[in-house]
Amino acid sequence: MVILRENSDVPLRPNDPALYERLADEWWSPRGKFAMLHWLAAARAELVPPATREGAVLVDLGCGGGLMAPHLRGKGYHHVGVDTSPSAVRQAAAHGVHAVRGDVTAVPLRDGCADVVAAGEILEHVEDLPRAVAESCRLLRPDGLLVLDTLADTAVCRVLAIGVAERVPGMAPRGVHDARLLVDRAELARECARHGVRLQVRGVRPSLRGVAGWLARRRESVPMVPISSTAVLFQGRGRRTGGDSADVPRAAVEPGHAGPAAAED
Numbered sequence: 001m002v003i004l005r006e007n008s009d010v011p012l013r014p015n016d017p018a019l020y021e022r023l024a025d026e027w028w029s030p031r032g033k034f035a036m037l038h039w040l041a042a043a044r045a046e047l048v049p050p051a052t053r054e055g056a057v058l059v060d061l062g063c064g065g066g067l068m069a070p071h072l073r074g075k076g077y078h079h080v081g082v083d084t085s086p087s088a089v090r091q092a093a094a095h096g097v098h099a100v101r102g103d104v105t106a107v108p109l110r111d112g113c114a115d116v117v118a119a120g121e122i123l124e125h126v127e128d129l130p131r132a133v134a135e136s137c138r139l140l141r142p143d144g145l146l147v148l149d150t151l152a153d154t155a156v157c158r159v160l161a162i163g164v165a166e167r168v169p170g171m172a173p174r175g176v177h178d179a180r181l182l183v184d185r186a187e188l189a190r191e192c193a194r195h196g197v198r199l200q201v202r203g204v205r206p207s208l209r210g211v212a213g214w215l216a217r218r219r220e221s222v223p224m225v226p227i228s229s230t231a232v233l234f235q236g237r238g239r240r241t242g243g244d245s246a247d248v249p250r251a252a253v254e255p256g257h258a259g260p261a262a263a264e265d
């Protein structure tokens, strides 16, 4: 097993939850080790429409430090977060999220409580993907919306998202990902469909012009732009309609959901 270190002499294994305690001070630093999570949170929030009813709830699974909070402001949701990390829950709460400690594979919230479930950069951290998807869908009201982003289980993703990104400051902290847990796109679509959510996906990447501006300190954030391939980083979106769909249409595992996004550069 690869032994990794992050600001400490104590070794960490890949995807070790202790990493989030060590990096607790990094959550809200736009140029820190979680910088790219800020960009992704903004892009994820763009997929969330304004609430259509009083008291609408958005459940943010694996909410981390609550980075979606500023991007959801004004959309009319009660923002509920769930995370295993005590320091992340504290930080999310300090940013206005009703954050609770809990595991995304056994969420301590009732069935159908959510108008929107956001699962941002969490599915590639769980050992039991079907369970996490089942929980995400269980929380949705009928016609509720699931939005997610995650990393694909492909060779190119292992090279770019782990081999390269974990060595570039701001992209991903060293050791945050375990290659074993990268997400099989067909399995994800199948599990969503099983629980009544027909997932549409599209690949995204940081805007190259944006990254150049960020590196030159001309800008604080970087837009994510859509790309044709879902082989590395991808977003997914789907509404809960029914359940136990045996057939997953090809469109559900191929790129193609239309949604707001910056123009590609």
Ligand SMILES: C[S@@+](CC[C@H](N)C(=O)[O-])C[C@H]1O[C@@H](n2cnc3c(N)ncnc32)[C@H](O)[C@@H]1O
Binding pocket: 017, 020, 037, 038, 040, 041, 061, 062, 063, 064, 065, 066, 067, 068, 082, 083, 084, 085, 088, 102, 103, 104, 105, 119, 120, 121, 122, 125, 126
């Ligand atoms: C890469 S961070 C993403 C945080 C946030 N969604 C964002 O995009 O800014 C992953 C988060 O998931 C949390 N996490 C990992 N495994 C979890 C699990 N099984 N249940 C709940 N939270 C988990 C970690 O503590 C961490 O805060």
